[in-house]
Amino acid sequence: MSKVTRGKVLVAMSGGVDSAVAALLLCEQGFEVVGITMCLGIKEESGGRAIRCCDSDALTAAQRVCDKLVIPHHIFDYTQEFTDMVVIPFAQAYARGRTPNPCVECNRLLKFDSLLKKALALEYDFLATGHYAGVEERNERLFIKKARDRRKDQSYFLYAIAPSALRSIIFPLAELTKEEVRARARAAGLPVAERGESQDICFVQNGYADFITARLGNAPAGDILDTSGKKLGEHRGIIHYTLGQRSGLGISSAQPLYVIKIDPEHNTLVVGEKRQTLAQKLVATRLNLFGDELPDMLKAKIRYGSAEEDCTARLVEERLVVHFAHPQSAITPGQSIVIYDGELVVGGGIIAEVLDGHG
């Protein structure tokens, strides 16, 4: 107990293989490690199927890993924070016709703010997670960096972490591929080596629309209009639709129609041609920037799954105006835009407005 260590680390453990290997690596590197699982209070929804991110299976799995590593494991109660800061804002934004990304907010507000502060208050030196991402210093500034495993890279979800927090955060998986992580887990005999992946939003099981309906009641049906304002049909409630969506509109038309606008104020959907879903400029707010200035040539992602696109960006007061080199399809308010300079995350924000759309 009295041996000198590289510092005390609290590792957030979900019960999955990634955070288990993160804890393993930190132990091997000589840190004093304690595992914690955030209880988000997500229980079974109406379907009765246990949910992945905070069920007792996951808690038991995290406990077993800690037992194997001979480190303490604790469960912190984040039920109230999670509901207030993530779930409710998610549902409300959706109902306002936006498509928010709750994982970004959970990282911004819970894991890398609330939990980090708690770790520091408990006199830990660092907080670590099993995210595929890294932290790198450039010009005496710390930046989030893409993971070596580009297919698993989660830097997109982490852009909103406060810059001052980065010096207290460790991402042990920065240089490992998923295959290497599984291999490390197997080699160490960690009982989670073959546990499944969780990719979707952890608290939504049966689709966003069902989730929001369960929270806020049925969304009212309304009109589907063309760009001239002519009624083409009826929609089932705007929460059931996303920008750029083609199928499921129930309208017959000579050429394919796409959702080009969701108007919560009038409870309408506007549909148009494919080219009308394209736009080249957007404005983002709720910014988080790691550096002092923005390089001239950047790349940006407008959703987690999309490719990086060339762009320029400039700050106008507290807003970021991004101009893409090529038109982008279905830029979606509420989603995050994350800006990269090479492998570093320069920063990002929430898409507030789409400019210069053809629609």
Added chain:
Amino acid sequence: MERGYLDHAATTPVAPAVLEAMLPYFGQIYGNPGSAHSWGGEARRAVEEARGSIAAFLGAAINEIVFTSGGTESNNTVIKGIAESNKARGNHIITSAIEHHAILNPCHTLERKGFEVTYIPVNNDWLVSPKDVEAAITAKTILISIMHANNEIGVIEPLAKIGAIARQHGIPFHTDAVQTFGHIPVNVADIEVDLLSASAHKLYGPKGVGLLYIHQGIKISPLLEGGEQEAKRRSSTLNVSGIIGFAKATELAADTMKTEPERISALRDKLIDGLLGKIKDTHLNGTRSSRLPNNINISFGGVEGEALLLSLDAQGIACSTGSACTSAKLETSHVLKALAIPHHLGNSSLRFSLGKATNDKDIERVLAVLPGVVDRLRTISPFYQPAERED
């Protein structure tokens, strides 16, 4: 690092004298007490001697003691066994809202089978009112089960009064005495119980052995059926070494009970006064006057108990949270919830339970560590607002 174990309500270390008494019963005196030969006789005589000494300690007759695997089995036997053997008479059971799950869960099972269970609420000090118990009695009541002392809050329930009421109405009365047996006087004649559960590992005995006291004449169906040991009340080959250890632990307890409560309650009061005095917005859960000498349960407004437990553990101090998320259940403790404590206070409690090895230094260390941690955690909490109430 110095370590201080302040979680004796969870379990206790086996006393050296207990271990020593048990050792011959593994490899030397290994006979089955049910066997007719001299190997069996040796084991049987040892078990019966143990039974006799435990019976005397409880003020019971020797044939009123049934050995079990522990408190959970004893409690299950009472709830399910009394229900089964009395179902022709009635289907109503009275218990309290703050019983151990080894009582509550069997009750829930019975409810699903058509029994009715009244869960008596508690007053502001987690005490059950004998009047409430009496008022709940119906013509169909077949059992009253009220714990002797609560495992989380440490309050001692008014058993003598409840026992008198039960006897008046001719209803079998059970108490879960797992937290009191060997710690404070427990005499079945004084508290007028018909059934009593106890467990060895709470009094420096081994895990996996307990007892059920069954007053003569009480009809109770067995949970385990088989070789008809324990006069058919509990089949299974007897846990000889465990029973010997249990008896030795009881013998030691009879002695330490003369002085230990006074010593330990002084430490308890020092810790309570220290925490309430040094940290604002802390609340002692349960009354101090009717409380186990070794139990402290305090809520720290706005601070998660688990975080405090973690920081104390890092300092080599063991305690437990009265609540919340464990891998088994993701809920605030039903005992704390019994008083409609707000979620954040329910999850903010710590239980310290002192024991024979606890000394002044352990108390000092808790008092040195906790105020700073609580203060830092409150500073970062998005929810913490100092309470207006005065304590």
